Amino acid sequence: xxxxxxxxxxxxxxxxxxxxxxxxxxxxxxxxxxxxxxxxxxxxxxxxxxxxxxxxxxxxxxxxxxxxxxxxxxxxxxxxxxxxxxxxxxxxxxxxxxxxxxxxxxxxxxx
Amino acid sequence: xxxxxxxxxxxxxxxxxxxxxxxxxxxxxxxxxxxxxxxxxxxxxxxxxxxxxxxxxxxxxxxxxxxxxxxxxxxxxxxxxxxxxxxxxxxxxxxxxxxxxxxxxxxxxxxxxx
Numbered sequence: 130x131x132x133x134x135x136x137x138x139x140x141x142x143x144x145x146x147x148x149x150x151x152x153x154x155x156x157x158x159x160x161x162x163x164x165x166x167x168x169x170x171x172x173x174x175x176x177x178x179x180x181x182x183x184x185x186x187x188x189x190x191x192x193x194x195x196x197x198x199x200x201x202x203x204x205x206x207x208x209x210x211x212x213x214x215x216x217x218x219x220x221x222x223x224x225x226x227x228x229x230x231x232x233x234x235x236x237x238x239x240x
Numbered sequence: 241x242x243x244x245x246x247x248x249x250x251x252x253x254x255x256x257x258x259x260x261x262x263x264x265x266x267x268x269x270x271x272x273x274x275x276x277x278x279x280x281x282x283x284x285x286x287x288x289x290x291x292x293x294x295x296x297x298x299x300x301x302x303x304x305x306x307x308x309x310x311x312x313x314x315x316x317x318x319x320x321x322x323x324x325x326x327x328x329x330x331x332x333x334x335x336x337x338x339x340x341x342x343x344x345x346x347x348x349x350x351x352x353x354x
Contacts, residue, residue, distance in 0.1 A: 231285070236280070
């Protein structure tokens with residue numbers, strides 16, 4: 130049974146560019162949440178998707194957007210990248226509001 | 241903003257000793273979870289304790305929860321080198337439409353010395 134997978138593993142972008150990160154949930158899970166983890170900090174909630182809709186959003190600007198597909202996979206898009214967007218982006222999946230299982234993350238570096 | 245605060249921020253012990261990490265939080269919760277993270281990789285779920293539970297065990301792990309003090313502790317017994325990692329507590333805040341939002345502390349960096 131595959132766990133949560135994320136792609137790519139690493140990504141380097143320059144300021145002003147746009148990036149798309151991808152997540153495939155654990156089999157049987159229908160809910161995907163995204164978190165941002167800056168170096169030395171705990172993860173911070175970006176948003177959660179359920180039934181292809183954003184169900185809740187954390188304190189992140191509109192430059193951060195997402196999408197959930199009918200197969201429950203999800204994308205995180207960040208526009209107009211800033212240096213401060215450099216972080217580990219974690220995807221977590223769950224079945225409804227049960228415990229969340231995390232993927233290995235995508236390390237984004239903005240130069 | 242971070243809901244939880246882990247204490248200590250860093251802990252270094254000898255292999256075989258016990259490690260205790262504490263977490264405090266600010267608002268009421270549905271449950272509290274502990275996660276392990278190796279070298280900035282993904283989070284591994286360790287244990288979940290519900291708000292109506294006081295103690296829970298899983299192998300070498302023991303978690304306690306005191307909702308009156310809004311605090312939790314994670315005890316790792318007979319530590320091993322593989323326990324070297326960062327440990328985070330996360331509180332479960334139910335938002336609109338029942339969405340589960342995990343709020344993490346800043347973590348405790350645990351180092352097990354041979």
